Amino acid sequence: MRRRDFIKVIAGSAAAWPFTARAQQTTMPVIGFLGSTSDDASRIAAFRQGLAQAGYVEGRNVAVEYRWAEGRSDPLPAMVSDLVHRQVAVIAATGTPAALAAKAANTTIPIVFTTIGDPVQLDLVTSLNRPGGNVTGVTQTNVEITPKRLQLLHELVPTARVVALLVNPTNPINAELNTRELQAAARTLGLEVHVLNASTERDLDGVFAKLVQLQVGGLVIGGDPLFTTWNEQLAAAALRHAVPTIYQNRDFAVAGGLLSYGADFRETYRLAGIYTGRVLKGDKPADLPVQQATKVELYINQKTAKALGLTVPQALLSRADDVIE
Numbered sequence: 001m002r003r004r005d006f007i008k009v010i011a012g013s014a015a016a017w018p019f020t021a022r023a024q025q026t027t028m029p030v031i032g033f034l035g036s037t038s039d040d041a042s043r044i045a046a047f048r049q050g051l052a053q054a055g056y057v058e059g060r061n062v063a064v065e066y067r068w069a070e071g072r073s074d075p076l077p078a079m080v081s082d083l084v085h086r087q088v089a090v091i092a093a094t095g096t097p098a099a100l101a102a103k104a105a106n107t108t109i110p111i112v113f114t115t116i117g118d119p120v121q122l123d124l125v126t127s128l129n130r131p132g133g134n135v136t137g138v139t140q141t142n143v144e145i146t147p148k149r150l151q152l153l154h155e156l157v158p159t160a161r162v163v164a165l166l167v168n169p170t171n172p173i174n175a176e177l178n179t180r181e182l183q184a185a186a187r188t189l190g191l192e193v194h195v196l197n198a199s200t201e202r203d204l205d206g207v208f209a210k211l212v213q214l215q216v217g218g219l220v221i222g223g224d225p226l227f228t229t230w231n232e233q234l235a236a237a238a239l240r241h242a243v244p245t246i247y248q249n250r251d252f253a254v255a256g257g258l259l260s261y262g263a264d265f266r267e268t269y270r271l272a273g274i275y276t277g278r279v280l281k282g283d284k285p286a287d288l289p290v291q292q293a294t295k296v297e298l299y300i301n302q303k304t305a306k307a308l309g310l311t312v313p314q315a316l317l318s319r320a321d322d323v324i325e
Helices: 003-027 041-053 076-085 096-105 146-156 172-189 203-213 231-240 250-254 265-280 302-307 314-319
Strands: 030-035 063-068 090-094 111-115 135-139 162-167 192-197 218-221 245-247 259-263 296-301 322-324
Touching: 030 076, 030 096, 041 090, 041 265, 063 076, 076 096, 090 096, 090 265, 096 111, 096 135, 096 172, 111 265, 135 265, 146 162, 146 172, 146 218, 146 245, 146 259, 146 314, 162 172, 172 192, 192 203, 203 231, 231 245, 231 250, 231 302, 250 259, 250 296, 250 322, 259 265, 296 302, 296 314, 302 322
Parallel strands: 030 063, 030 090, 090 111, 111 135, 162 192, 162 218, 218 245, 245 259, 296 322
Antiparallel strands: 259 296
């Protein structure tokens, strides 16, 4: 080969490299990650762990487009529409609002959800064993164990006869389920329940002022993505107004909340990551039974208990997964 022809071949090959790289990128499957809450490093790490167990590593053989609704439901339809327009291979919809929005807007792209409610009751799937359609996922037990939260709070503050439940009216399905479950448990315990609403952070001052006015002896925060984004604000307000409070996730107790009791969200996200990887490999959502994350965790903030003048019974301390001193 003459030197001039050799240079042309090399130059042509070099020019083709960027196009080859782009072609490889376009063939990499893309996951649309639709989050009901705000960005959470520990949950994303768990999701990536599940993906890796299924054989996918973000940036190596799969790409992820992240969308976060920050606890609000109104931006979700536009986010789903954007992901559908981008023709993602699968939508990982974390949180009940995201799951419902994804299903409502799309009947073709596979959906892997996480939810704290009963996915059959929420009309996400036809049954747990045979989901049907393009949807499957992982369900937690957080709504179903709302009564257990009230029991734990009652165990810590047995003299309280009036309690409150905080719900988000802009997420009516969660609000209704939490209210129904808690009211039934309150009747069993002989407690009076007041249901209070908050849909913006500005509502919190009014909510806690109302709690003091009603002489509420304890507060159960209903499971909701919006409240998860307010862990620190809710914990601080509960301590400031001296209201013994329980919520669903560990972050609330770490932020200074008295008690948290609920599913291990990281395990839920890991399982969702595994299912997302299986769908990428060709498994159909209709053939993947809904998984149930049954592990629950109890966290007690002993420092907050002391600040509230409460003595945590030894029987309760012994059942805790962690006691924060």
